[in-house]
Amino acid sequence: MLDAAAAVWAHDFSASLSAIAERAQVSRSTLHRYFTDRQALVDALLLDSLARLETLDDGGAASAPAMDTLEQYLRAGVEMGDRVIFLFADPNRFAGNPHWSADDGDGEMRALVDRARADGAIDERIPTSWAVSVYYALLYTAAEVSNQDMPRHVAADLAVRSFRRSVEP
Amino acid sequence: MLDAAAAVWAHDFSASLSAIAERAQVSRSTLHRYFTDRQALVDALLLDSLARLETLDDGGAASAPAMDTLEQYLRAGVEMGDRVIFLFADPNRFAGNPHWSADDGDGEMRALVDRARADGAIDERIPTSWAVSVYYALLYTAAEVSNQDMPRHVAADLAVRSFRRSVEP
DNA sequence: TCATTCTGCGACACTACTGTCCTATTAAGC
């Protein structure tokens, strides 16, 4: 059901629960048993998606160059496809949601960018906020185009290349 | 009213007409007189926003290097702020809308990218579709961050730099 | 001033989605 919700909501967040139930091939009753209301489903999908991001994140050795960690994280994110689109399509989508502390992945991401800057992989003149924004924008874009235009790994390669080039000195 | 609609819908496309009327400081009745239904307002805003993009586009000399035209177009787009966010927040938002021929700005954009590639400003290995996607992603991102993090022209500078670097050989 | 137009306000029916409930049917486990 979470997969169905991600697939449907990645395309249109205002889609009804009926649409999700249909996609998941269950009745609306069943959907409602597992998730009392719409908010519960949103939260569950949000938590699950964030948890997956975390998992992927843990794969990276803390000792590796920060830019390599960013790259690995980016590639893994692209693999998540619809989940990433759901998460990052609209920056205001989860405003006010307790599970979506703006600090969530964001603080970590900023720290990573700052480390990469210290390593000389990011130009001094580029604000951290811009680097982070571009990072998410490319992640989202790669996930988006890999739904139609090209295979996932190609999109991931392009996103990685574009990100490194975008921010390097 | 169009400005109000752009401002509100840039933040949340599912926002009600009441919200837009309130933002525009008119009654819902008045809004309804000018735009019979929701679709009419969407179409009007879509057409108006596309027209503004066209106008900005015309400023570029056809003889200039394609990449310079792209840059100028990008800068002008960032100035449009909410209109751009409204247009490009969700790639599927206007699917099926007669005024949103995927070919609209897209065919033109692809042609521009191909010219830039011929000029040597874009790497041969980068697919046109990726360059176009990145272009719109950076345009959207710059419009987005210039609503909060930094002044418009700074965001535009960063977007231009990031785009050129992203795709150059 | 008067006539015309525009606007705001409220009422209304209609629609779509939501959340809840109940019942018959199916599947699973023993």
Add this chain to the structure above:
DNA sequence: GCTTAATAGGACAGTAGTGTCGCAGAATGA
């Protein structure tokens, strides 16, 4: 086979948004 749990299907009221209408007050302009 029997018991238990899970599911599908439908009915239901409640809610929010939509589109339409009529009317009263304000603004505009001759």
